[in-house]
Amino acid sequence: MRLYRWFSLIKGYFVIEARGRCERALNAAKARNIRVWDAVKTGSDTVVFRTDLSGFKKLRQLSLPVEITASERRGLPFFLEKHRKRVGFLIGTALFFALIAFCSSFVWDINIYGLETISESELSAALAKEGVEIGAPLSKINKPYAELAMHIACPKIKWIQIETVGTTVNVYLKESTAPPETALKEDEITDVVAAKDGVIILAVPHCGIPCVKAGQTVQKGDLLIAGRYMSYQNEELNVHAYGRVMAKTVNVIETQVPLKEEVLEKTGEVMRKNSIRIFSWEIRFYSDTEEIPFKSYLCEKEKKQLELFGIKLPVFLYSTAFYETAPQTVEISEEIALLRAENVANKLQFSQFGGIIVNDIETSYKISNGVLYYECYLYCTEDIAKLVPADMERPLKEHDFWS
Amino acid sequence: MNKDRFSKNFFTKAFEIREDVADCSIPRTELIGNTELTVSGVQGIVEYGSERIRLNTGKLPITVVGRDMIIKSYNTEELCINGFIERLEFAL
Structure with a gap:
């Protein structure tokens, strides 16, 4: 309804006062397809309503037992007619629209979507080099060229789209995910050793000979899958050993929070x-x-x-x-210190042991010399296999597996 | 009951069709809270006052009783009344 009022104001309308049998005036308007709105009864035989320009003309031509007068004229056509002789007003209006048109030819705002690791300032600087910045003329922006240039400027960008919507530039991008770094090449002779202490649950060698069994306790650095071994024919075989070795491990997260801090x-x-x-x-x-x-x-x-x-x-x-x-030195209560320590431990657990199955958690804390020491033991099941270059000095023997 | 009336009644009941769909001469009223009433199929306004509006809708004349009522819009399709509507009367 509000939008309709705006249209009415642009088109212009009359405020009509009908005296006499006002119902007849309204019915006659309806019968002749004249749009009538906001009809208010102001007196015993008076109705004030609104109708458009053509409606008023049609109503005046009807021979009704009603006295119809236009009490007001409202809207843009009447406003312009009233001010048509005022040169300053016309020049001001023309200047206003010219200014709007001029300002609309520049970039007012830039929205960037899809940033992950690239900083906004870095990307904005790169965009500015290609002419995409606030205040730049929209006509000078060469979108396909700018997109290509952005790929060169920021190699992390996998896909980028620059679009202009009115005076706003929207930049959509997707960052590429770097492939995992492999320190060892696939043709290199390797062994698999334990990355940490644990009790073996399962060893699945994809290549190489397993040197551990389920239930065996291993220490960090112990050989799990051998890449150098003797075959049945007593030939030395050298392979790129790899595989998965699942083990039960215990990981400890330690944090400390001082009970007095300077803020x-x-x-x-x-x-x-x-x-x-x-x-x-x-x-x-x-x-x-x-x-x-x-x-x-x-x-x-x-x-x-x-x-x-x-x-x-x-x-x-x-x-x-x-x-x-x-x-200022502020004292922290034991509860708050413990909460802070737990928060830090949780963050560390998430960042360091995010993809690991945690079977059980044990926590403990103690306060000593005004510091709260917090320990969290995580009983986990994880893959402890770690690829290392094969020890070429290691003497080969017929392994239990073969015997 | 004439034949047409009988067939309309039969079909509206048998197929669970709304009466205003089957019979165009029946007015359709839509009341939003007690402040806005829209009536379609109005043939004319019989009486217009801020406290009482009588509408000619053919078979089912409607009287709207309330306070500070105004006709928000009136055209060939529908009539919209705004104000505090207290009751609707259907004079058969």
Whole structure:
């Protein structure tokens, strides 16, 4: 309904006052397909309603026992007619539209989607080199060329698409996933050794001879799958041994949290440096030579882009606040220290043992000399196979497996 | 009951078709809360006041009683009333 009102304002409409048998006026309007809206009874025999330009003409031509008068004329056509002799207004309107058209030929905003490891500033700098930056003329952006150039500038980019929507440039990209690094070549003679201590559950050699059995305890560096061995015919065979060796292991995560910590607290003194950027022109409201009067301070940067009716404008407000800080010693309770330690341990567990099956977890902590020491034992099942170059000095023997 | 009426009744009941679909002369009213009423199939306004609006809808004249009622839109298809609607009366 609100949208319809806007259309009515653009097309123009009359506010009609009908005196007499107003129902007849409304029925006659309906019978002649005249659009009528917002009909309000204002008196015992008066109705005020709205109709468009053609509707008013048709109504006046009807011979009805109703007195019809146009009390108001509203909308763009009447507004323009009223101001048609005002040269300044017309020039101002023309200038306004010319300015809008001129400003619309530049990039107002850039949205980047799909960033993972590449930083936004790095990509923005690379885009700016190819002419894709805020304030750049839209007509100068050569999208296919810029896309190719971005592939060369950022080899991590697997796929990139640059599209322009109005004055906004949208950059969609997908970063490539680097293949896992293999330190050893496939034709190199290798052994598989234990990456850590554990109890073997299962050894699955894809190539080479297994040297361990289920239930056997191994230590870090013990040979698990041999790449050099004697065949039945007592010939020395050298292969690129590899495989999976699942074992029960115990991993320990240790963290410590001091019960007293020194934090920087704001004293209340603050200094601000503000600036405005319109397209690529920056207006600074501070002197470059102005120094920060605090010895210790905290810097908070804020960037705000102005919007008008949800449309992002190429106007950025930058505000950098420098807060003076002073060191203060704060005591941490045992519960909070324990929570912090658990959080750190959880993060470490996720980062170091993310893909490992954890069968059981045991935790313990102690407080000593004002520090909380936290230990977390993870009882895991994991692949402990580690490829190493084969020890060529190792004497070969007929292995149990063959006997 | 004439033949046409009988056949309409029979089909609407047998096939569970809404009456306004089978019989175009029946007005269709849509009430949103108690503030907006839309009536299609209005043949004319008989009486218009801010507290009482009577509509000629052929077989089933409708009287809308309420407060501060205005006709929001009125065209060949439907009539929309806004205001505080207190009750609807169907004069048979």
